[in-house]
Amino acid sequence: MSDRAGLDRRDFLRAAAGGGFALGGLLGLGLDLRAAQRAAARSRFANTREVPSVCPYCAVGCGQLVAVRDDKIVNIEGNPDSPVNRGTLCPKGAATYQLAVNPHRVTQVWYRAPGKTEWDKSKPLGWAMREIALRVKKTRDATFQEKTDKDHLGRPLTDAKGKPVTKTVNHTLAIASLGGATMDNEWNYVQAKLMRALGVVAIENQARI
Numbered sequence: 001m002s003d004r005a006g007l008d009r010r011d012f013l014r015a016a017a018g019g020g021f022a023l024g025g026l027l028g029l030g031l032d033l034r035a036a037q038r039a040a041a042r043s044r045f046a047n048t049r050e051v052p053s054v055c056p057y058c059a060v061g062c063g064q065l066v067a068v069r070d071d072k073i074v075n076i077e078g079n080p081d082s083p084v085n086r087g088t089l090c091p092k093g094a095a096t097y098q099l100a101v102n103p104h105r106v107t108q109v110w111y112r113a114p115g116k117t118e119w120d121k122s123k124p125l126g127w128a129m130r131e132i133a134l135r136v137k138k139t140r141d142a143t144f145q146e147k148t149d150k151d152h153l154g155r156p157l158t159d160a161k162g163k164p165v166t167k168t169v170n171h172t173l174a175i176a177s178l179g180g181a182t183m184d185n186e187w188n189y190v191q192a193k194l195m196r197a198l199g200v201v202a203i204e205n206q207a208r209i
Contacts, residue, residue: 052079055093060084062093066100073100136175140198143174171199179205 048067053076055062063082067075076097080087089096099105109123149157149166159165177195179188188205195203 048074052081055089055096056099057092057096062089064089064093064096073097076100136198139174140172143172144170144199145172146170171201173201175200176202177204 048069050065050067053064053066055064062085063079065077065079066073067077078085078087078089078093108121109125109128110119110121111123111128112119146168147166148169149164151157157165157167175195175198177191177200179191183191183205191205192203
């Protein structure tokens with residue numbers, strides 16, 4: 001026996017042999033995890049950078065890693081660092097690459113002017129974003145209400161003695177906000193802050209993450 005701390009050569013061989021028998025017993029019972037480990041091993045694409053993202057489908061919000069090479073997406077897989085899915089994806093989420101890299105994907109804004117029957121498919125995204133901002137501001141400016149003397153049913157507001165009163169509301173009832181199921185908490189926070197700053201009252205987020 002060695003006087004040094006820890007296992008000596010004989011103890012090491014004895015422990016290794018015992019471990020080998022234990023592993024052999026597990027393998028004999030059909031508990032061979034080596035194939036599963038190989039299948040779960042992530043295959044990294046060469047010369048790529050990975051961008052963290054979120055699956056665009058259901059309300060679970062699984063984390064994804066988007067592999068990019070030369071500004072083009074070459075792969076999308078589950079993010080093992082995400083506390084939501086730990087690198088796993090459902091069949092729909094695993095097929096996200098086919099959604100992003102697809103010759104049939106719509107890449108231009110479709111716009112149908114008032115009174116028109118045909119879509120204009122040549123509008124750029126920047127035009128659409130500016131148009132939305134202008135229309136939101138125009139609607140808010142035209143309908144913003146600082147004070148009111150009526151309740152939500154249109155009845156006159158009165159105090160405890162029945163005297164007419166006014167109430168500060170600072171809102172617009174002409175704009176509503178409807179969120180999507182894939183909005184995560186951060187997006188919901190910014191969305192709610194923006195809508196409340198505009199004075200929007202009708203705010204709803206689908207799935208309410």
